[in-house]
Amino acid sequence: MIEVRHLVKQFGPKTVLRGVNFCVERGEFVALLGPNGAGKTTFLRILASLSRPSLGEVRIAGYRLPHQAAQVRARLGVVTHLPLLYGDLTAQENLELYARLYGLTDFQARIQEILELIGLEARRHDLVRTFSRGMQQRLAIGRALLHHPDVILFDEPYTGLDQDASAMLDTILRSIAVQGHTIVMTSHDLARAEDLATRFDVLSRGVIAASAARHELNHTNLLAFYKQALTS
Amino acid sequence: MSPRPLVLKILDVLAFLSLVVATYFALIYAPTEAVMGEVQRLFYFHVGTAWVGMLGFMFAAGFGIVYLATKNLKWDVVSVAAVEISVMFFFLAIALGSIWARPVWNTWWTWDPRLTTAAITELIFIAYFMLRAGIEDPERRARFGAVYTILGGLSVPITFLAIRLFRTIHPVVFGTAVEGQEQMAMTPDMRVAFVVAMIAFSIIFVDLFWHRIRIGQLHARVEQLKLKTMS
Amino acid sequence: MPLFLRATFAIVRKDLTAEFRSRELFSAMLVFSLLVIVIYNFALELTPTIRREVTSGVLWTTFAFAGTLGLSRSMAVEKDRGSLDGLLLAPVDRAAIYFGKVMSNLVFMLLVEVFILPIYSALYNINLFHPGLLLVILLGSLGYASVGTLLATMSVQTRTREVLLPILLFPVAIPVLLAAVKASTGFLNGATLAEIWPSLNLLIAYDVILSSAAFMVFDQVVEE
Numbered sequence: 001m002i003e004v005r006h007l008v009k010q011f012g013p014k015t016v017l018r019g020v021n022f023c024v025e026r027g028e029f030v031a032l033l034g035p036n037g038a039g040k041t042t043f044l045r046i047l048a049s050l051s052r053p054s055l056g057e058v059r060i061a062g063y064r065l066p067h068q069a070a071q072v073r074a075r076l077g078v079v080t081h082l083p084l085l086y087g088d089l090t091a092q093e094n095l096e097l098y099a100r101l102y103g104l105t106d107f108q109a110r111i112q113e114i115l116e117l118i119g120l121e122a123r124r125h126d127l128v129r130t131f132s133r134g135m136q137q138r139l140a141i142g143r144a145l146l147h148h149p150d151v152i153l154f155d156e157p158y159t160g161l162d163q164d165a166s167a168m169l170d171t172i173l174r175s176i177a178v179q180g181h182t183i184v185m186t187s188h189d190l191a192r193a194e195d196l197a198t199r200f201d202v203l204s205r206g207v208i209a210a211s212a213a214r215h216e217l218n219h220t221n222l223l224a225f226y227k228q229a230l231t232s
Numbered sequence: 233m234s235p236r237p238l239v240l241k242i243l244d245v246l247a248f249l250s251l252v253v254a255t256y257f258a259l260i261y262a263p264t265e266a267v268m269g270e271v272q273r274l275f276y277f278h279v280g281t282a283w284v285g286m287l288g289f290m291f292a293a294g295f296g297i298v299y300l301a302t303k304n305l306k307w308d309v310v311s312v313a314a315v316e317i318s319v320m321f322f323f324l325a326i327a328l329g330s331i332w333a334r335p336v337w338n339t340w341w342t343w344d345p346r347l348t349t350a351a352i353t354e355l356i357f358i359a360y361f362m363l364r365a366g367i368e369d370p371e372r373r374a375r376f377g378a379v380y381t382i383l384g385g386l387s388v389p390i391t392f393l394a395i396r397l398f399r400t401i402h403p404v405v406f407g408t409a410v411e412g413q414e415q416m417a418m419t420p421d422m423r424v425a426f427v428v429a430m431i432a433f434s435i436i437f438v439d440l441f442w443h444r445i446r447i448g449q450l451h452a453r454v455e456q457l458k459l460k461t462m463s
Numbered sequence: 464m465p466l467f468l469r470a471t472f473a474i475v476r477k478d479l480t481a482e483f484r485s486r487e488l489f490s491a492m493l494v495f496s497l498l499v500i501v502i503y504n505f506a507l508e509l510t511p512t513i514r515r516e517v518t519s520g521v522l523w524t525t526f527a528f529a530g531t532l533g534l535s536r537s538m539a540v541e542k543d544r545g546s547l548d549g550l551l552l553a554p555v556d557r558a559a560i561y562f563g564k565v566m567s568n569l570v571f572m573l574l575v576e577v578f579i580l581p582i583y584s585a586l587y588n589i590n591l592f593h594p595g596l597l598l599v600i601l602l603g604s605l606g607y608a609s610v611g612t613l614l615a616t617m618s619v620q621t622r623t624r625e626v627l628l629p630i631l632l633f634p635v636a637i638p639v640l641l642a643a644v645k646a647s648t649g650f651l652n653g654a655t656l657a658e659i660w661p662s663l664n665l666l667i668a669y670d671v672i673l674s675s676a677a678f679m680v681f682d683q684v685v686e687e
Contacts, residue, residue: 012369
């Protein structure tokens with residue numbers, strides 16, 4: 001689903017990504033780990049078509065970025081640590097806006113479905129401004145799922161969530177994962193990624209320093225794997 | 233950084249000589265203008281600097297477009313160089329015009345289209361540098377800078393026309409004067425001095441432009457080395 | 464309806480829905496405009512004879528000030544919860560997003576102007592309901608909003624944010640303001656169409672040239 005070859009991203013004289021190779025098969029859930037400043041967000045923004053690669057090739061669902069960005073965007077759902085919502089609109093209105101932007105027709109049934117999934121049905125006509133951080137994050141996930149994307153990108157989705165909200169997010173993520181979506185999630189928190197992912201990749205100093213499948217690791221050696229990747 | 237290429241060294245000498253020659257033609261060779269007197273001699277420098285300022289402004293917008301098309305930061309260095317030189321020459325043109333206007337129009341400043349447009353152009357440049365100062369990422373700084381020079385390049389000629397809707401007393405150097413304007417009559421000798429001044433300032437412009445681009449390249453190199461030593 | 468127009472209208476619709484609910488932008492712009500007019504009243508001693516000469520100047524500076532206020536707020540809202548990225552993630556042409564925001568900003572400006580005109584008329588006993596003047600206001604606001612939307616999108620992405628917008632916008636918007644003032648004065652003082660035509664012409668030229676340029680470079684200011 002995702003194919004990245006020799007991806008380089010420079011901001012002027014600063015090189016953030018120096019030759020990233022990264023492949024994700026359909027149905028995989030990849031946890032992209034790494035310390036703050038390792039380039040995780042930059043990498044995800046490039047996958048999300050919000051930022052252009054300086055060098056290298058990026059293909060999502062067979063389409064090339066940045067040239068076929070519109071096709072990629074139609075197949076992509078993105079959740080960042082900001083909710084990408086409008087505070088002065090209700091949950092329903094926010095979803096309607098995005099349904100229109102994604103060119104969906106007869107979207108009321110789909111919106112109903114999404115609201116049930118994220119458990120915000122009762123609050124659908126309330127302003128997003130009045131929502132808690134956790135509720136906003138759930139709605140953000142609903143927004144990302146609206147158009148049946150093949151690939152979903154999560155950039156630090158747990159940032160700023162309390163324990164209850166995090167547990168709720170776990171439940172939603174698990175229910176999305178079993179539906180067979182391809183998922184990439186960045187995290188600097190190993191514990192969060194541990195239960196969900198089928199693969200762990202570590203991004204360090206602008207390259208993928210290590211990669212391991214779920215069955216190769218267990219709770220005790222995950223930390224050792226991560227630390228070794230950072231120092232290698 | 234490579235040392236100064238030979239062509240640039242020759243150009244440096246040429247630029248200095250052409251300034252001397254232009255000064256000679258303007259102050260000694262050209263006859264004294266009958267109505268305005270000696271102060272009219274400023275005119276040669278005034279038009280020369282204004283012409284070069286305008287050239288720089290057009291270069292800036294042109295290289296801005298090239299940058300947006302190629303996304304190669306070297307064109308941003310060139311575009312900034314053009315803007316900076318243009319700012320300086322426009323300032324000189326306004327100052328010289330002002331000194332000339334004092335005895336001739338009996339005022340330091342009038343809200344004439346040319347003067348006002350020049351002043352507004354300077355304001356656009358100031359806004360341009362403030363915009364760049366507010367952006368950390370060099371790539372975004374270059375993109376936004378290029379977009380702004382293009383907008384400026386398009387709006388300045390319309391500004392000139394818009395101000396002309398109101399009034400003008402600036403003498404017409406080229407073309408025919410419309411009603412209420414004075415035509416500047418040039419003798420052949422004056423015309424020679426005028427052409428010499430235009431050529432001289434063009435050479436000076438190219439010389440400074442080249443130097444400024446080299447400084448910009450050095451600056452980019454310093455940034456790069458700074459990052460390397462930090463990491 | 465093609466996706467381009469659907470996306471444009473979806474953006475206008477959400478801006479108007481949000482604004483109708485909060486009235487944040489409109490009330491700020493309107494109150495600010497009234498304050499500017501009050502200040503002008505004393506600063507310029509608006510006696511009947513002076514008024515005839517300066518009315519259009521007072522109106523256009525008021526619109527320009529209120530316009531920057533609305534523009535920076537309208538783009539700041541997009542940056543607040545990252546929603547500009549949300550719009551950019553959608554599979555729509557960037558130009559549709561630009562057009563949507565220009566339309567919203569234009570509607571906000573026109574709304575304020577629709578309120579200011581009768582208030583000014585009543586305060587100074589001047590009839591401002593001249594169809595020609597309304598046309599000039601439409602053309603002037605369109606040019607101002609289309610350049611302003613582009614520059615506001617840039618300024619919210621800088622460190623200095625809102626402070627920068629008027630500094631960037633005013634020098635390049637001078638032709639709109641000058642031509643609009645000239646044309647408005649012409650219509651208010653009963654000049655013939657032949658006398659007003661040059662300024663009207665210039666206004667249209669500015670609108671066409673600058674908004675097509677802004678339209679073409681918009682994706683450059685939103686894409687990294």
